[in-house]
Amino acid sequence: MKIVVLIKQVPDTSRERTLVPATGWLDRDAAENLVDEINERALEVALRVKDSDKSTEITVLAMGPEEATKAIRKALSMGADSGIHVLDDGLAGADATRTAAVLAAALRSTSADVIVAGNESTDGRGGVVPAMVAEHLGLPLVGGLSAVDLGNATVSGTREGETGSLQISAQLPAVVTVTERTAEARFPNFKGILTAKRKPVTTLSLADLDVAATPARAVVVAHSERPAREAGRKIVDDGAAGNLLAGYLIENHLV
Numbered sequence: 001m002k003i004v005v006l007i008k009q010v011p012d013t014s015r016e017r018t019l020v021p022a023t024g025w026l027d028r029d030a031a032e033n034l035v036d037e038i039n040e041r042a043l044e045v046a047l048r049v050k051d052s053d054k055s056t057e058i059t060v061l062a063m064g065p066e067e068a069t070k071a072i073r074k075a076l077s078m079g080a081d082s083g084i085h086v087l088d089d090g091l092a093g094a095d096a097t098r099t100a101a102v103l104a105a106a107l108r109s110t111s112a113d114v115i116v117a118g119n120e121s122t123d124g125r126g127g128v129v130p131a132m133v134a135e136h137l138g139l140p141l142v143g144g145l146s147a148v149d150l151g152n153a154t155v156s157g158t159r160e161g162e163t164g165s166l167q168i169s170a171q172l173p174a175v176v177t178v179t180e181r182t183a184e185a186r187f188p189n190f191k192g193i194l195t196a197k198r199k200p201v202t203t204l205s206l207a208d209l210d211v212a213a214t215p216a217r218a219v220v221v222a223h224s225e226r227p228a229r230e231a232g233r234k235i236v237d238d239g240a241a242g243n244l245l246a247g248y249l250i251e252n253h254l255v
Contacts, residue, residue: 001152002057003046004110005080006103006117006130007039009064009071013122024220025093026123035071038118040078040185042178046116047079047186049150057081061106063091063099069201077188077196084110088206088213095218096124100132105209107137112173114155119144119177134175142170146181 011017015031043060050056060075062068063086072083086106094102107115115134120127134141145157145168155176156169188196206213235244249255 001049001053001055001113001150002059002111003049003150004059004061004107004112004115005039005043005046005075006115006133007043007060007062007071007075008036008121008123009033009062009068010036010121010123013037017123019223023093024223033067033070035074036118036121036123037185038120038122038178038180040075041180041182042116042118043075043078043080044183044185045148045150045176045178048183050079059084059110059112061103061110062086063094063102063106065092072201073196074188076199076201077192078186079188079192080199082199083201085201085203086205086209087203090206090213096126096128096132100129100136102206102209102211103129104133104136105211106204107133114150114172115139115175116148117175117177119179130175130177137175140170140174141177142168142174143177144179145176146179148176148178148182150176 010033011026011028011031012034018027018030019025020027043058046056046058050058058080059082060072060080061084062072064071066087068087069085072085076083084106086102091098091102115130117130119130130143131141142155142157144159146160148155148157153172154169155172155174156167157176159166159168160179160181233248235241235248246255
């Protein structure tokens with residue numbers, strides 16, 4: 001089985017995020033950039049398949065600037081076999097539509113049996129790119145799984161909802177997305193860190209993918225900083241606290 005895992009390098013989620021004033025894009029220089037945790041969980045799903053079947057081949061695919069190579073090497077140190085890095089200046093600021101089209105173009109040459117990704121990135125939180133990739137490739141999307149079972153010909157799993165859970169499945173090839181409820185990712189060991197340096201990473205440009213160089217991306221026309229959080233209103237019970245609380249709820253349309 002050949003599995004391709006989509007990974008993304010994002011700013012450290014523990015740090016405050018800011019926008020670049022001139023563009024409205026996320027400021028990726030304001031914090032350390034790391035492999036998105038949800039992508040590490042997606043990789044863990046693939047690695048567990050490889051643990052039980054050593055013939056499984058795992059490739060990680062990332063689109064991003066030169067620094068995204070670090071994210072690919074991290075994934076290789078965790079156990080992936082090879083990497084693909086889509087690198088092109090024309091992709092700066094690419095929106096979800098552009099990103100999905102380019103990723104799909106890169107995936108067409110991989111002959112993947114299954115494509116695994118996180119359900120949404122922690123920087124954009126759009127949650128639409130995997131579905132758009134599946135549409136480009138004409139593959140079924142088995143999305144939002146908290147548990148995954150990958151077989152030779154099918155993928156099945158559990159999707160948690162507000163009122164219950166669903167058991168869903170599809171024939172391979174397919175696109176699968178996982179949630180933060182899937183297994184926590186393993187840490188790279190010393191051997192993995194050493195061997196990662198020797199594993200192949202293919203760099204592809206828009207020209208290599210035969211994708212038009214003219215970017216199609218959303219344009220941010222205006223943005224502003226999030227206002228500071230205001231102090232809460234303190235109600236002292238002098239016998240009328242119930243009425244004051246009810247009035248507050250009504251005033252703020254909370255009842």
